[in-house]
Amino acid sequence: MKIIFLGTSTGKTSANRFHSSLLFSFNDYNLLVDAGEGVSLALLKNNTEYDSVNGILLTHLHPDHFAGLPGLIIQMKLNERKKPLQIFIHESLKSVVQNLLLNSYILPDRANFEIRYVTFKENEEIKISEKFSFIGRKNSHLSKLENYKSIYPVLSLFSGSFLFRVVNKQIVYTSDIGSEKDLLLFQDITPDILITEANHISINSI
Template sequence: MSLAQLTCLGTCDGLPDGERGHSAYLYRLSGTVLLVDSGEPVARQLRARNIHPDEIDAVWLTHLHMDHIGGLFMLIQGFWLDGRKKPLPIHLPEEGVLVIQAMLRASYLFDQLLPFKISFIPHSAGQPVQIGLTKITPLLNSHLDQLRQSFGGQPGQRFESFSFRIETGTHTIAHTGDVGSLQDLDPLLDRDLDLLTCELSHLAPAALFEKISRANVRRAVFVHIGRALRKNLDELRHQAGAALNSVPHDFAADGDEYHLTP
């Protein structure tokens, strides 16, 4: 029996893609179901897999780039029309709370209209959140640091981007989100991982594979794979195979599922 399962709903990077959706990952973990990021067309992807709105316990957003939140509003409209009843906690960078609430009102998705209550819970870096048997810890990364340097100073805009450590009691999973440098992986790789879900758009593949090979990772799934990289996927596979040798790994496509057993 699988105690933890990842379904990749959207695996492309920030560029529009004819075959792949933007970032959205469904984790089924010891009775808790998390949707990590909600890139479009996440509502369609869930519907296509007959996943009822009430199955999802919480949404966790890594950062506010559109390829990670662009499907959120349609997701909520879909939950409304498909009859979600369960409260919906959305865990997110604090700077997103007011703007997302405003956009929901602007698109007529009023609190009083929805048959479920949405709560917005800002990430607190390093502070774990318990949902059922699962503990999720948001960890700040440097993905938005350069943007902060160029465009910072707007009130309320903090340029925060997070990776998540997810502990189920039986498994430890790291989800990188988008990162800024290889060093962002350090706090994730400092313990044994049953699964590393790792983005591939902002890291040099050779250095990444080498770093993973030195860590204690039982399985790696590479996501957020851009056009240029996918053109050379065979070469990348070869490179990963040589560097990672005994670590099972895969370059995920939309719909791919991974099951972790004890």
């Protein structure tokens, strides 16, 4: 397993870092976790071909985590991609992403390749390959928006932290969180690796 940090910037754009994006590479499968603005350029700078990305997992829909998705898919099309692309998304967010791509004029009837949506529920284990899987659990990153649900009933407030299982290794990846309590979402296991952001919490709390 190889883990490549393509983007580690916060929501504030940086001249030196790209927005959130992480690449898990295991055997012949490359999983992109989040696709923040500038992810296409980040892949180029890392000498990673667009066609080598097999799947994209979106943790939540803040722009710094997924605004680069339409542009990346366009780059794949321009590079004449043929093989299907998997998009792993919480079940409450699938229609949002589909509508975004449609309104970006990324039309299935005009695509060179198929986009396959793989939805997941909280605590459901999703197998990417025989020895590569993940489980998502909702964290509190978007809980401050709960009061807006009555005004915008279609609003989904899923923001995920994830446990990845790769062969006999366990990796916890938090993406954005609401408080240090979210670091304990997978306290029932002992991870081999913990990857967490440090913008919404202090270093000392980690």
